[in-house]
Amino acid sequence: KAGVTQTPRYLIKTRGQQVTLSCSPISGHRSVSWYQQTPGQGLQFLFEYFSETQRNKGNFPGRFSGRQFSNSRSEMNVSTLELGDSALYLCASRPSTGNYGYTFGSGTRLTVV
């Protein structure tokens, strides 16, 4: 069974640009979550999607947005990039029912210069 796949693995962008990150969950998982990881703030929740609906959103500015497609694949977008957006962005998926075992992808390392 393939794991959670995130693309690209590494990305370098310039301040002011926008970026789109992609996540393909484990087959059959309909819940997809996004997290930002930085040395200073640790792992912070961005948002969670289920069946194309956002069910929860973390405390991030509106520049951070996401969506989920009918095949459960998800994208997140960050507009008007700032230096502080440099981070490891992690996607996680989990089954609709049963245990709470979120499975994480390897992440996208975003560097804003």
Add this chain to the structure above:
Amino acid sequence: GQQLNQSPQSMFIQEGEDVSMNCTSSSIFNTWLWYKQDPGEGPVLLIALYKAGELTSNGRLTAQFGITRKDSFLNISASIPSDVGIYFCAESGGSNYKLTFGKGTLLTVNP
């Protein structure tokens, strides 16, 4: 919001030693999760705990859900070099559909 206090922040041990780390919270939790993260990778779920007092093992790893539902610990026995990494506790937030993580414990094992 909920905050998880994880300690210690870092540990440097010799191969073969046992390790213990813990998490506490001011809130009552329904689920405790323990993850390990290797450099450049995403966290990997080690153990999930679902009820107070539950003690669960996964190889050399043992974790317990505190009876007050406000704490959990993770023990690693007979550590080996591949145990190196950052260990995180997390709670699943019930119906909030999100994980709240502790700040992590950086474990270094000296061969």
